[in-house]
Amino acid sequence: MxxxxxxxxxxxxxxxxxxxxxxxxxxxxxxVAVTSDPAQIAQAERVVxxxxxxxxxxxxxxxxxxxxxxVMDATQQKPFLGxxxxxxxxxxxxxxxxxxxxxxxxxxxKRFPQAKMVDVHGEKLKxxxxxxxxxxxxxxxxxxxxxxxxxxxxxxxxxxxxPDETALTAATTAYPFDFTGAIxxxxxxxxxxxxxxxxxxxxxxxxxFVNWKP
Amino acid sequence: xxxxKRIIPCLDVTDGRVVKGVNFLELRDAGDPVEIAQRxxxxxxxxxxxxDITASSDNRDLILHIIERVAEQxxxxxxxxxxxxxxxxVRRLLNAGxxxxxINTTAVVNPQVVEDAAGRFGSQxxxxxxxxxxxxxxxxxxxxxxxGGRNPTGLxxxxxxxxxxxxGAGELLVTSMDRDGTKIGFNNPLNKxxxxxVDVPLIASGGVGNLQHLVEGVTVGGADAVxxxxxxxxxxxxxxxxxxxxxxxxxxxx
Numbered sequence: 001m002x003x004x005x006x007x008x009x010x011x012x013x014x015x016x017x018x019x020x021x022x023x024x025x026x027x028x029x030x031x032v033a034v035t036s037d038p039a040q041i042a043q044a045e046r047v048v049x050x051x052x053x054x055x056x057x058x059x060x061x062x063x064x065x066x067x068x069x070x071v072m073d074a075t076q077q078k079p080f081l082g083x084x085x086x087x088x089x090x091x092x093x094x095x096x097x098x099x100x101x102x103x104x105x106x107x108x109x110k111r112f113p114q115a116k117m118v119d120v121h122g123e124k125l126k127x128x129x130x131x132x133x134x135x136x137x138x139x140x141x142x143x144x145x146x147x148x149x150x151x152x153x154x155x156x157x158x159x160x161x162x163p164d165e166t167a168l169t170a171a172t173t174a175y176p177f178d179f180t181g182a183i184x185x186x187x188x189x190x191x192x193x194x195x196x197x198x199x200x201x202x203x204x205x206x207x208x209f210v211n212w213k214p
Numbered sequence: 215x216x217x218x219k220r221i222i223p224c225l226d227v228t229d230g231r232v233v234k235g236v237n238f239l240e241l242r243d244a245g246d247p248v249e250i251a252q253r254x255x256x257x258x259x260x261x262x263x264x265x266d267i268t269a270s271s272d273n274r275d276l277i278l279h280i281i282e283r284v285a286e287q288x289x290x291x292x293x294x295x296x297x298x299x300x301x302x303x304v305r306r307l308l309n310a311g312x313x314x315x316x317i318n319t320t321a322v323v324n325p326q327v328v329e330d331a332a333g334r335f336g337s338q339x340x341x342x343x344x345x346x347x348x349x350x351x352x353x354x355x356x357x358x359x360x361x362g363g364r365n366p367t368g369l370x371x372x373x374x375x376x377x378x379x380x381x382g383a384g385e386l387l388v389t390s391m392d393r394d395g396t397k398i399g400f401n402n403p404l405n406k407x408x409x410x411x412v413d414v415p416l417i418a419s420g421g422v423g424n425l426q427h428l429v430e431g432v433t434v435g436g437a438d439a440v441x442x443x444x445x446x447x448x449x450x451x452x453x454x455x456x457x458x459x460x461x462x463x464x465x466x467x468x
Contacts, residue, residue, distance in 0.1 A: 021286050114413065128415075130338065131219075197291050203289055
């Protein structure tokens with residue numbers, strides 16, 4: 001088996017083709033594959049950890065495929081990109097189904113509180129938070145290269161991460177309060193939005209990930 | 215500080231071609247779906263909706279191929295609807311590259327499909343499409359119709375919207391049958407009534423004839439996204455012109 005440059009972790013929760021398509025578009029010479037083989041993930045140069053659906057199901061399916069260890073190892077060893085639930089699962093605990101996450105980072109995954117979802121004009125904000133919102137970069141990072149601060153990315157989620165350590169946050173988005181839109185630590189970068197669906201800004205972030213040397 | 219209001223060009227697809235009708239009838243050809251999708255993407259569309267308007271079983275595979283081709287080159291959300299009858303249909307469309315699947319007639323015939331699909335794939339990818347028409351013979355104002363607008367259901371569109379959200383719909387695509395293809399503007403009272411009754415985003419559809427209609431869809435109708443077909447297909451306006459116009463009128467756009 002050839003060593004993959006980018007392994008996209010497949011644990012059976014939804015369609016990962018758009019993530020793979022986006023990598024193929026930005027890095028046509030890179031070997032990219034969607035895989036549920038722990039050995040292939042262990043050997044890959046870079047790991048992408050996407051996710052959609054409900055977090056309890058994601059954790060269950062990850063364990064059903066014996067992928068937890070491969071993912072945990074990747075967070076310690078190589079360039080790692082978490083997307084959406086793939087960000088949320090890195091934390092200790094989620095309000096969604098009241099389940100423990102992988103616990104790579106201390107913190108909680110919370111639901112947008114319906115009662116507080118009103119903007120400055122008194123307009124009701126919908127949950128899920130679905131659409132293009134501005135992403136404010138709170139620390140410089142290789143993955144933000146060529147992406148303007150406050151660029152808009154596509155979000156679709158009802159839960160968001162609250163890291164214990166605020167220094168983990170790499171970007172915030174206001175909806176209506178500032179929540180963590182991205183985190184960064186050593187070889188790990190993870191985002192709540194969907195770069196694979198965020199047009200040119202999203203594609204640039206994926207291109208940056210392929211070239212990233214943490 | 216919320217989300218930018220989305221502009222969603224809608225591609226009605228039949229026999230592998232994009233078409234457009236008036237009041238759900240009189241179809242005319244508007245071009246190749248992949249080419250049109252690419253053009254709207256380049257113009258800055260926030261999302262694309264494909265509706266398989268014939269949705270026979272032969273047609274089903276055709277739209278899957280179209281979605282696959284579009285998803286390889288376009289990196290914005292894609293919604294696909296038309297003829298979704300089973301959870302398995304939802305899975306096939308998602309696997310072809312759809313980000314969201316829109317369910318219309320089946321939601322009425324078998325609401326369990328909405329609940330099961332949302333439970334399995336998440337509410338974020340389940341859009342319930344509601345075709346509504348103003349009626350005089352009911353104790354409510356707007357009635358839900360199915361089968362491409364042919365069959366009345368006796369259901370109140372506002373209550374129906376709430377029920378669909380309670381079953382797990384993550385978004386509602388509300389089409390006014392009275393307005394579809396007429397170019398006289400969205401049915402803003404209908405959209406407003408539904409938007410205020412639910413917490414999920416609402417896409418307004420049916421009746422756009424000019425850019426002011428898009429603005430009113432948001433400011434009067436309370437829509438989170440505005441969907442239009444003919445004003446874009448026949449080159450009257452580009453998506454970029456629509457965004458510029460909305461921005462000039464104080465609406466947050468991407």
